[in-house]
Amino acid sequence: MQRLARNGGTAGLLRWLAGRAGGWAGIARSDGTVLSASGAAPSRPPTAPADAPDAPDVPRLVAEGVRALTERGALAYSHDTGAHTVLLFPLPGPHAPHGEDRGAAPLLAVVTPRPVAPGLATLLADVLMPLSLCREAEAVERKRRRVDLAESRGREAVLHLLMTGQLSIAHQVAGALRPRLPDPVRVCVVECPGDSRDEVARVCAEVDGGRSWIVRCPVYARHLILVMPDGGTATDEAVAALVDRCVVGVSEQVPLADTATGYRQAFHALAVAREVPGRHVRFGAAPEPALVVGHAGRQWAEALLTPLLTHVPRRAQDPGSQELAATAASWLAFSSHATDHLKVHRNTLAARVRLIGELLGLDLHRLADQAALDLALRIRATPAPVCTPDPDHANDHANDHANDHASGQYDGGAAPGHANGAAHDLDEVLRRPAVQEWAARQLAPVAGAAEETLRTWLRCEGRLGPTAAELGISVPGARKRLTRLETVLQRSLLRPPSARYDLWLALRARGSAAAEATS
Secondary structure, three states: OHHHHHHOHHHHHHHHHHHHHOOEEEEEOOOOOEEEEEOOOOOOOOOOOOOOOOOOOHHHHHHHHHHHHHHHOOOOEEEEOOOEEEEEEEOOOOOOOOOOOHHHOOEEEEEEEOOOOOOHHHHHHHHHHHHHHHHHHHHHHHHHHHHHHHHHHHHHHHHHHHHOOOHHHHHHHHOOOOOOOOOOEEEEEEEOOOOOHHHHHHHHHHHHOOOOEEEEOOOOOOEEEEEEEOOOOOHHHHHHHHOOOOEEEEOOOEOHHHHHHHHHHHHHHHHHHOOOOOOEEEOOOOOOHHHOOHHHHHHHHHHHHHHHHOOOOOOOOOOOHHHHHHHHHHHHHHHHHHHHHHOOOHHHHHHHHHHHHHHHOOOOOOHHHHHHHHHHHHHHHOOHHHOOOOOOHHHOOOOOOOOHHHHHOOOOOOOOOOOOOOOOOHHHHHOOHHHHHHHHHHHOOOOOHHHHHHHHHHHOOOOHHHHHHHHOOOHHHHHHHHHHHHHHHOOOOOOOOOOHHHHHHHHHHHHHHHHHHHO
16 A cells, blocks of 8 residues: 555555455545546456346446435445445545544545455555545645646746836736846756756756746747856856756847847757757857847838837727737747747737738738848837947938839848838848948858858748759758758757848848949
């Protein structure tokens, strides 16, 4: 009994009892409802009369026995049906303290063939205490799991608020949990082997000493996201060293308000870490495009996003502007996986994306429009003072129409047009010297055949099948080329969040500058 109570719990004890009784064993509520059971209804014993039924109606027998025990207020109950015997014992424990009504306690019920095996009643009386303790331990474990799930969902909610820039609300929600949100931070993405995410989370907490926010990724089932205070213990390196086949990507130091940027950086570093022996990579220095667009870029983004940010839903249950903006950011980052991130149905996601495209006048099936919207949302999420200064932004309005002829130079598709009276065309923003320098750094690692593969992939809207067909190779071959490009560029390409928007913008910027130089 003790061994089964430790290793098998209630189910193990009931299986053992059913075997010892040669019949059926279960737990029933005080109203006769069977809660758990093991074993089959006993067949007719050899000594039973010829007209006896082959097997008893166990639920009926148990319900009748429970009613009889309750009516009589007995401490146990035994009833012979001719071919079988029903034995009932109330379980001790918090349900039935000594001296109180025992009828409310769950009961151990056993249906066994007659004659009852010698010592069976004594055995059942002896098993009541370990069986009751097992049930209580299992109830405590279920409560613990519910608490863990609630805490996990709370941490996921705080991360979602950080990713959507709602910093004050994130601090309020985080106040009920521990630790306090650090600032600045490094974001770390840990890819766990197999089904070991809970174990890796425990290792992270032990190594870190409880200083970081550890969140189970709602999108990727094997990922943990750590929001770590910058400096101190190198938690990411320690986890990669301690856990076999664990892969770790880490961002640069970013302000807490830029957690979304840190996550993208860590995800890109993770793609590189899969290909290196140490399974650990920190994101290399590379400015965000939102930091180099200057005043002109901020005006362009504001004009593009105004219809979305000022949208008023027709019905109270329809999504408002803030919810639509969060949906757009999640969909651009995670594609179809945004349903897991936002906890919405795929039809709801599709309807919201369609509405966003209609409001902005964009075709969000095109990579060009996706890249433009992604850049605009990132500019909006970036505080203006940290952007690269633009000394001559006073003249930004002068040449709205001067260079529209450049819009077709990059063969990845035409740039998005003027959206709702936007003050600045995207090509004009991309021709800024700071943006040109950023683009050159993005594309510096690729040349020749690698660049042609990249251009073809972007021209085919980031789809493997059309890319392979245009390159004249197989789909696995195209995938291998892009995997090699991930290592060269130190960015994720094939899994969202992908660097395809940045790369499209970089190639667009190069093409726009070349067109201006030849005009």
